[in-house]
Amino acid sequence: MILGVLRGVMASLASLGLPLLRSSLPRWRLCGSALALYTRQPSRSHRLSPSDDELYQKTTVTRLERDSADIMFIESYSSQGFIINGDRVVGPCAVVPKAILQWNVGSYKDISMESLALFHMIVPKIEILVVGTGDRVERLHPSILKAMREKGVAVEVQDTGNACATFNVLTSERRVTAAALIPPTESKKSLVQVKESPH
Template sequence: MAAATCVRFLLQSPTRGFIFSPRAVAASSSPFLSRAHRLGPGDDEIYERTRVSIMQKEPDSGVMIHSYSSRGFNIDGNKVLGPCAVLPPAILQWKVGGYEDITEESVSLFHMLEPKIEILVIGTGARLERIKPSVLALLRSKGIAVEVQDTPNACATFNFLTSERRLAAAGLIPPPVSTALEVTHE
């Protein structure tokens, strides 16, 4: 009713006579411009159901880390012993003993890849450890974002990034045996 009153006001102006605005005429004649009207199958010209056709299935989402232990990792069914470098096309042994051994030379394989990776996730073991600032500066100068985390969180972050189809790589050090959650049977 407010729309009809507004239309009458626009169409009858006391000073100029009748004003025929295309917008006012369309608003008075079209029930579809009302907020209360919902489209239904009876509104054939405007109503149409959305259809989705899958032309081709997406390829595999990439490498996924399924589990880790103090000895290594299970990556897509492949058991990898010790530290490893997970790259978009391959899984390699990474020759580092601990986070202290991560140097400019040990990360050189990550910035020599083609196509260039967007982000490198580094897992430092059971705890988050500091990486040498020169290593981080080198990777950032090559245009690679770096995320340093403890290994359990680094595995989860890497899986998330690859599921989003990001060009990510990971350098992972297995966490040592933990006695914090030891279960004893009596």
């Protein structure tokens, strides 16, 4: 269709005494095929990676599900994961206002400024980050805690059970709170219910 329109335009211009444009027809054809080439969808193997500038931009988390609750509530946890607002989450997770994300850490030893970057970059700005380190409280490197404080985020490190309860209490008080949770490793026959409720 585009080539047909271009041919019509060039025929009109030629009738006005501009035959020079006629010689550019092959170039327009090439441009049309190149345009078709670049409008194709990327293949499944195409990998997108952020540019240097995007690495330092703030991220906004938007709720996609219309029926999500206004408050995130951790109902229970086990060695496999968590139940948050009725949704089962397997493995370590990051809970931010109105979103649950997979958190790519294996244990507390993997917690670094890179793994916590999300929590100081998202909008609305997180006031308190509750970190659940598994079966017991594990110490994070002081430089990590200091860097997070400098970015305006207070960090509370607890065992996962207490971290879940603390997160629920803080969100029920309408504090802008996030949680970074690692499931406990001890095998449990059933889910442990979190006692504190935001209601």
